[in-house]
Amino acid sequence: MSPAAIISIVIVALVALAAVVLLTAARRADVRGAGALSRETTRRDKDSEIDRPMPLTGRQVEAEASQARHGGLATTVAAPPQIWVKPDADVVGFNRRQFLNRATVTLMTAGLGAFAAAAFTAFLWPFKVSGFGGKVAAGKLDDIVAGIRSGRGFLYNSTARSWLTAYPSDALPKAKGVHTYAPVLAGMEAGLVALYQKCPHLGCRVPSCESSQWFECPCHGSQYNRVGEKKGGPAPRGMDRFAISVSATGDVTIDTATVFEGPPIGTNTTGQEAEGPHCVSGGHH
Numbered sequence: 001m002s003p004a005a006i007i008s009i010v011i012v013a014l015v016a017l018a019a020v021v022l023l024t025a026a027r028r029a030d031v032r033g034a035g036a037l038s039r040e041t042t043r044r045d046k047d048s049e050i051d052r053p054m055p056l057t058g059r060q061v062e063a064e065a066s067q068a069r070h071g072g073l074a075t076t077v078a079a080p081p082q083i084w085v086k087p088d089a090d091v092v093g094f095n096r097r098q099f100l101n102r103a104t105v106t107l108m109t110a111g112l113g114a115f116a117a118a119a120f121t122a123f124l125w126p127f128k129v130s131g132f133g134g135k136v137a138a139g140k141l142d143d144i145v146a147g148i149r150s151g152r153g154f155l156y157n158s159t160a161r162s163w164l165t166a167y168p169s170d171a172l173p174k175a176k177g178v179h180t181y182a183p184v185l186a187g188m189e190a191g192l193v194a195l196y197q198k199c200p201h202l203g204c205r206v207p208s209c210e211s212s213q214w215f216e217c218p219c220h221g222s223q224y225n226r227v228g229e230k231k232g233g234p235a236p237r238g239m240d241r242f243a244i245s246v247s248a249t250g251d252v253t254i255d256t257a258t259v260f261e262g263p264p265i266g267t268n269t270t271g272q273e274a275e276g277p278h279c280v281s282g283g284h285h
């Protein structure tokens with residue numbers, strides 16, 4: 001079981017436990033409150049005159065005498081008015097407490113449940129990152145090859161922040177001997193490399209140099225051949241790169257989730273020398 005699944009199960013168990021504890025506490029409060037009348041309430045009940053018979057009025061006495069004389073039905077005597085008794089504050093308070101207890105428990109349970117659901121979703125349903133930092137759809141392989149050709153050897157993909165260039169198939173045997181190329185070899189076998197635009201020296205954006213057919217960094221003069229192998233300058237290695245995959249339908253994806261380090265200094269699988277004047281001079285070290 002994955003750590004994310006374990007964490008999710010623990011969160012759900014904790015939420016369930018918290019809900020049980022809260023419900024139990026609320027129930028206990030309810031039970032304790034029910035039937036426990038305060039002393040004040042009991043005293044009032046005793047003093048209440050609701051059930052005490054009322055003394056007869058003079059009119060009632062006369063009515064009863066008349067009924068006795070005539071043997072007829074007594075005149076209906078209106079019931080004595082009931083004495084209004086102030087509602088018991090304890091009973092009112094108890095109902096309010098009960099309501100608040102239940103509302104609190106319900107709200108807390110709902111809140112914890114929502115939190116657990118969010119955590120569960122976040123752990124078990126990883127967000128799909130698109131754009132830089134995730135998988136970038138770069139188009140059809142044929143279109144990319146055509147784009148590189150029309151870009152005089154270089155095609156820039158702004159979403160992947162990468163340069164796409166062609167990798168010659170006759171250089172593949174040498175490439176297989178370079179350990180840093182292993183994670184990106186599939187793309188090279190498909191005839192492509194995706195080079196991260198960030199210079200491995202101090203991070204400047206490295207532009208292509210059309211005349212030399214290399215990459216030449218304007219910041220401190222590091223130079224790389226067209227497949228990003230270091231040719232000169234202070235950079236500690238060749239240009240970093242991304243893995244490329246090509247689907248059965250010819251769709252190319254650049255996976256920018258992982259930056260793979262460029263090849264070590266001295267790597268030269270293509271043997272490509274500068275094909276014209278440099279764009280940046282003095283970078284040779």
Ligand code: FES
Pocket residue numbers: 199200201202203204217218219220221222233234235
């Ligand atoms: S940042 Fe490119 S050479 Fe220094």
